[in-house]
Amino acid sequence: MNWHSDLTLLPLLPYEKGGTLRIRLFDVGMPAPMDVDYTVLGERTLVGGDGRTYDCWLVETDSGSPGTGAFQRFWIDKASRVVVKEEDTFNGQYRSKYLLAVPAEVEFPLSPPANGTQG
């Protein structure tokens, strides 16, 4: 499986089995594919600002680097199989990812200023 597409493809794993799931992953720049384990830690319920409830699997991986303390955790909505939240450690810090309620798209492009300069 392509690691670069993880936010789209990882939710498709059979988490309903529970336990630890092992999958072979590859990304551009890696010397070879590697086995990576994803463990279902449990279930979590997140409530969005609009009141929508997300019943999630909480899934953790060491990203194929056991013993390094690195981790990646995914909150995967069971109903839609979409990652709604992700946390990982990266260069000694947290890196967080949050799904926005709607895609970030500009419907009305900014018009250039009439005099050609910006204020």
Place this chain on the structure above:
Amino acid sequence: MRTPVSGPIPFLVLALSAAAFPALAAEPYRVTPSDLHLEYLRPARLSYLVYMHGGPGTGVRRAVLSSFEVAQETVDGRPAWVITHHWEDADGTMHTARTVHAATDVATLSQESTWVRSGKRMSSSVVPAEGRGIA
């Protein structure tokens, strides 16, 4: 002072642990393409806010708006899922990628990507089935 435990008790403890925490005790389940819930794939446009931090109150750094589109297409005569990424940070577009996955098992058919880091632009193109990759 605790008395050293010997005999069958440690085995009983291990057995109970395995029963209580099957995820820790069981061998990982090897996922195959037939296990994947491909029926959940659907055309979509999603955006994620991505940022670095050291915990609450430590400040937010390197904020990135990561957007991608999932589309169902026919590529080279094959049904495919195409995932198009567009990541943008404070300086502009920092990453784009177009990955073509086989509809049958989401195997990677091709991927083209571009990264901009420290003002330097890097591109890659891979076609796994042909053993071809350019970076």
